[in-house]
Amino acid sequence: MSNYEMQIRNTGKLYDQAIRDAEREGIEVLESFVPESRLHDIINNPVDSGIDEG
Numbered sequence: 001m002s003n004y005e006m007q008i009r010n011t012g013k014l015y016d017q018a019i020r021d022a023e024r025e026g027i028e029v030l031e032s033f034v035p036e037s038r039l040h041d042i043i044n045n046p047v048d049s050g051i052d053e054g
Contacts, residue, residue, distance in 0.1 A: 031043065032044070
């Protein structure tokens with residue numbers, strides 16, 4: 001495995017752990033503060049395509 005591949009793998013592990021820590025603390029990893037934006041609609045759409053859908 002090259003140094004670059006090892007760096008990418010280690011970075012992924014770091015981010016995975018950071019996300020787990022944030023979720024444990026109840027922090028929303030993805031959120032939008034712009035109610036009229038497409039991103040806000042996608043994240044907060046509980047019906048068909050939103051991340052809140054589960």
